[in-house]
Amino acid sequence: MPSYAPILLLILVAIALPVVIWNTSRLLRPSWPSAAKASTYECGIVTVSEAREKFTVRYYLVAVMFLVFDVETVFLMPWAIQMKELAVFGLVEIGIFLFLLLFGYGYIWSKGALTWE
């Protein structure tokens, strides 16, 4: 039974160190807030509107395509280390899978989903 305790310990150390540093520096650092410091860092002109606005749909499209192709790689991973045992059967199966996927890849390419302007 492998132990994942080292990872837990690593996470704890990696969280504890910044938290300790932040809290120690709180004792030493100055704090002189002012209205100018509190304003949004933009370009000097008074800020117009919230920053969390609508975004171009391309970003969402990338997210969707990523999901499709990432699932593909997840399917390939178990096959990659079992390919000798699965032999011809596995190769044909993965071939069909990849063909379908590459067909889809060609389709989204031809539709222009991969083009940014």
Add this chain to the structure above:
Amino acid sequence: MPTLAHLLHLSPETLWMVAKVLIVFGGPFTLASLLTWVERRGAAMIQDRIGPNRAALFGKWRLLGLPQIAADGIKAFLKEDLVPPHVNKLVFWVAPLLTFLPAVMGFAIIPFGQSFVSGGQTYHLSLLDPGNGMGMLYPLAIGSMAVYGVLTAAWSSNNKWSILGGMRASAQMVSYEIAMSLAVITIFMRAGAYDPHQIIQAQWGLWNVLPQFLGFLVFTTCMFAETNRLPFDFAEGEAEIVAGYLTEYGSMKFALMYLSEYVHMVTASALIVTLYFGGWRVPFVADPGVWLSVLAFLVKLLFFCWLFIWIRWTLPRFRYDQLMKLGWKVMLPLSMANFLFHAFLMFKRG
């Protein structure tokens, strides 16, 4: 080791684990702070400047500007910590941790030296012992968590530059991840295992970089994109969007974000070394022993860290449409071709 463990009232296993955690955390951390100095001195060298050389220990010893690291640390430590009222406070504080954690955790699986036997017990020089079932899937999983750090920092800042940087960076990291995974799958096929110890074992006599040169190129490019280093530093892009997702950050929070970039770089270099350059292997030496193997690993690691810096100061930044084109229309087909080629090659050999 057992004597020390007895003195501390700990079992030798626990002590060994704690020691390894300290190495795996402290090593990349120290290396990362050194790299901030190497970066600036290296940039100065490449651009025919002098670089930071004013900071001096007790006003006397300049040591090639090395005290600059300490000076920067003290400066960030004593700076006013400004949390503007327009940010989402909780997420704003958590974001630096979310950037830092994935960068540090990735190193846990990397074997940084040859396993050795002492007192009838085998000691593995990687935080996670072999046979944990995750193998190299673990750094891939952790690596993709890095996008949350950038995205939460950007969103919580509620600043237009930050959000632009965050959106760009997340789309970029996600686009290059597929090509990266495909390149790693090709490695899995050759080694027949996920485990980095076995991947290094399989590289005896021939490092993966030679048969899989294309995969190496794709993987390294993707690592540059994943760590947000130039020529892919769209998250910051200081000439375009001020400081990107870091715009509203200051003092120690900024220092942590800045350091995570370098820790991430160290982890990325370690991945490249493990997957393509035989990890701790020394050419023509079958059994290098602990010290030589650790040294070999370090030399390779430092070379790739330097490569990251070298490329940053050599290439200009891409345009965003070029980045997307490179990711989806060049890297993905290339790594797919690499994968198919090796799949058929392996199959023909039987």
